[in-house]
Amino acid sequence: MEIYPPHMSPKNKPSKERLCVSTPVAASQKPASPVMANQQEGAEREYMDDMENRSRRCNLRLTGLPEGLEGNSPTKFVGTLLLNTLGPVNFPSGIELQRAHRALAARPKPGQPPRVITMQFLRYQDKERALAPARQLGTLSHENNIIRLYPDYSFDLQQKRRRFDDTKKILREKKVDYRLVYPARLIRRGICFKWTVWRLHHVCARLRNLVGMCSRGQRYGFMQIRPPVFAPVCGDRRILDLFR
Numbered sequence: 001m002e003i004y005p006p007h008m009s010p011k012n013k014p015s016k017e018r019l020c021v022s023t024p025v026a027a028s029q030k031p032a033s034p035v036m037a038n039q040q041e042g043a044e045r046e047y048m049d050d051m052e053n054r055s056r057r058c059n060l061r062l063t064g065l066p067e068g069l070e071g072n073s074p075t076k077f078v079g080t081l082l083l084n085t086l087g088p089v090n091f092p093s094g095i096e097l098q099r100a101h102r103a104l105a106a107r108p109k110p111g112q113p114p115r116v117i118t119m120q121f122l123r124y125q126d127k128e129r130a131l132a133p134a135r136q137l138g139t140l141s142h143e144n145n146i147i148r149l150y151p152d153y154s155f156d157l158q159q160k161r162r163r164f165d166d167t168k169k170i171l172r173e174k175k176v177d178y179r180l181v182y183p184a185r186l187i188r189r190g191i192c193f194k195w196t197v198w199r200l201h202h203v204c205a206r207l208r209n210l211v212g213m214c215s216r217g218q219r220y221g222f223m224q225i226r227p228p229v230f231a232p233v234c235g236d237r238r239i240l241d242l243f244r
Contacts, residue, residue: 045156052154053183058098058124059152060131062117064145067107070117075100078119085140085147086133095130096122118152160184 062078070077078100083091100119108114121127134140134149141147153161161184171178171188178188 049154049156050183053157056152056154058121058127060119060121060127061150061152062119062147063114063150064147065114065117065142066145067102067114069143070100070102074102074117075119078117081142082130085142086130090129090133091126095126098122157183 065081075097079095079097082095088094098120100117102117103115105115121130131149131151139146139148161180164180164184164186167186168178168180176188178186180186
């Protein structure tokens with residue numbers, strides 16, 4: 001005679017038969033379609049890239065500094081360099097760097113450009129205080145060497161932002177104000193370009209409607225407008241002709 005606890009009856013008794021019955025149900029599930037699998041893989045890749053860029057939010061990249069100039073203490077050298085170049089007025093509490101080092105690559109040969117220096121700030125506010133005056137000045141110099149400061153982005157995000165290079169060049173020639181904001185959006189007078197693949201004639205039609213709205217007296221300033229079909233192939237002159 002079998003005795004069961006008060007909360008268990010013979011009907012609720014676990015058995016091998018019940019476990020065996022549930023096995024074919026899991027095996028009968030159909031695999032995801034290739035389209036859904038590709039969408040899921042793309043979403044996971046974007047999520048991982050976003051997490052990587054978030055982990056670099058306190059980083060900056062320094063280019064143009066000759067090899068070996070930092071000596072044996074690159075962290076201390078870069079902190080002093082930023083104070084002397086950007087001015088101590090921008091850093092009322094000083095600069096605290098957690099680390100600074102050259103790119104993990106082979107030392108360049110004579111005549112080749114020097115490796116990039118990546119630095120990590122202890123505080124995000126100090127990183128913004130360094131990046132803001134560097135953008136205003138454009139180019140910095142140290143011992144007759146032109147150096148520049150850039151945000152530290154992942155490789156995939158750098159490729160997305162580089163696709164706007166031709167468009168930015170044309171906008172600068174036309175003396176048109178624009179902003180390239182994170183992650184990869186080009187904003188010009190309230191119109192936001194987001195890099196995705198879309199048909200060009202749909203985009204041009206949408207742009208004409210927006211330009212017509214602006215011509216009727218509606219002003220958007222620098223508001224971000226992101227309609228679902230607003231994702232042009234940037235760099236095409238047919239799109240930029242709409243802003244002339």
